Amino acid sequence: MAILDQSGDWGRRLAPSLEEIEALALEAYAGLPAEFRALSGDVQFLVAEFPEDSVIEEMGLESAFDILGLFEGRPVGDPGLAVTGEMGNRILLYRRPLLDYWCEHEEALGTLVAHVMIHEIGHHFGLSDEDMEELEAQAD
Numbered sequence: 001m002a003i004l005d006q007s008g009d010w011g012r013r014l015a016p017s018l019e020e021i022e023a024l025a026l027e028a029y030a031g032l033p034a035e036f037r038a039l040s041g042d043v044q045f046l047v048a049e050f051p052e053d054s055v056i057e058e059m060g061l062e063s064a065f066d067i068l069g070l071f072e073g074r075p076v077g078d079p080g081l082a083v084t085g086e087m088g089n090r091i092l093l094y095r096r097p098l099l100d101y102w103c104e105h106e107e108a109l110g111t112l113v114a115h116v117m118i119h120e121i122g123h124h125f126g127l128s129d130e131d132m133e134e135l136e137a138q139a140d
Helices: 018-030 034-040 053-058 095-104 109-124 129-139
Strands: 044-048 069-072 090-094
Touching: 018 044, 018 090, 018 095, 018 109, 069 109, 090 095, 090 109, 095 109, 109 129
Parallel strands: 044 090
Antiparallel strands: 069 090
16 A cells, blocks of 8 residues: 655645656665675666657557666676677666556555666566566565
8 A cells, every 4th residue: 555645745746857766766776785786787777758769669569658667788697799889788767657657556656666677677687577577476
């Protein structure tokens, strides 16, 4: 069950900015065990309003709202050789799809951002969506 924020005036609040979503992600990342963060390497976190059209097309999405985050790069432990000009690993979070999902579910925004960020770090470590679903089921 969600906890209602009765501490402020919702009539004056604005939707969280790109920077505020990024701060939530960085806060969640900082809360992970140091050993886990060390294994993550130099992954970069970015927040965009929506995914690029090429991402929507490549992933066969019906809408830009169908994706909350994305890992781009070479998973940790991938034996392939780096390609000249290859960008570093990064995790993108998509502000508007996150906010839309948040509005439709009883989940704190910080919890949602942390969940998506950790999911994308799973891809960074080479885990598939199915792998992560299985791990989540085992944890429950």
